[in-house]
Structures are given as structure tokens and as C-alpha cells.
Amino acid sequence: FQSRLEDDASLAKDWWQCHEEYAAERWGLLSDSDREWLLSTNQLDEEDNNSEQRKVDSMREMIQYSGVAGTDHRRLRDNTDEDDKNEDSSLYVPSVKCLHSHYAHYRSQKEGGSAVINIVGKWTHELLIEEFPDLII
Numbered sequence: 001f002q003s004r005l006e007d008d009a010s011l012a013k014d015w016w017q018c019h020e021e022y023a024a025e026r027w028g029l030l031s032d033s034d035r036e037w038l039l040s041t042n043q044l045d046e047e048d049n050n051s052e053q054r055k056v057d058s059m060r061e062m063i064q065y066s067g068v069a070g071t072d073h074r075r076l077r078d079n080t081d082e083d084d085k086n087e088d089s090s091l092y093v094p095s096v097k098c099l100h101s102h103y104a105h106y107r108s109q110k111e112g113g114s115a116v117i118n119i120v121g122k123w124t125h126e127l128l129i130e131e132f133p134d135l136i137i
Contacts, residue, residue, distance in 0.1 A: 001123055
């Protein structure tokens with residue numbers, strides 16, 4: 001799966017968009033008060049230490065920016081070389097991991113009509129059908 005993504009710029013671009021949409025969807029599912037709490041710079045009393053504030057900040061970053069299976073698409077893009085920050089930056093493909101997560105995401109997308117289908121989840125589905133033809137999916 002990794003090679004297929006790396007070899008096709010269009011698929012790589014969709015892969016990035018899938019992670020971005022997933023993160024945005026998760027962020028959007030939070031209640032207004034939860035989002036406000038996570039974005040507030042004063043969530044903790046002054047008595048609480050900086051370590052606790054860092055935990056809250058880390059939680060917000062994870063909820064707001066991690067894609068399918070925890071892929072932090074924002075940090076990965078920020079860490080690419082300057083030469084790669086052109087229109088082809090989507091060619092950098094984060095490692096494919098946690099096929100079960102991608103498959104679950106793909107299955108949920110089939111019902112919801114997402115703009116970009118999780119291609120790794122789709123490939124996983126096709127592989128399951130091919131390898132286990134008697135499996136009821």
C-alpha cells in the first residue's frame with residue numbers, strides 16, 4: 001500500500017486530504033464547550049503546574065490535527081524539506097499503519113458520502129474480499 005501511494009501523486013494527494021478531513025470531522029464532533037475549553041489558554045488554575053497545561057495542549061493538538069490512526073498530517077507537512085513545499089508536497093506519504101483503523105474509517109465513509117474515500121481502507125476491503133472470499137463483509 002505504501003508503494004502504491006508513493007508512486008501516484010494523485011493518490012498521495014487524496015491520502016493527505018483524507019487525514020485532514022478526518023481530523024476536521026473529529027474536531028467538529030466536539031461540543032462547543034469542549035472546543036472552547038481545549039482552545040482556552042486558561043483552562044487550569046494558577047495552582048496547576050505547566051506540566052498539566054502541556055497535557056491539555058497536547059490533547060488539543062492530537063484531537064485537532066491527527067488523522068486516521070493518529071497520523072499527525074500537520075506536523076508531517078511542517079517537517080518536510082523546504083524544497084518539497086511546492087505543489088508536489090503531497091508526494092510525501094506518511095507511513096501506512098493500523099489497517100484496521102483505515103478499514104473502519106472506509107466503512108464509515110461508505111455510509112456518509114465523504115469527499116475523499118480512505119483509499120487504504122478501500123484497498124484493505126478489496127484484499128479481504130480477494131483473500132477470504134467466504135467472509136461476509
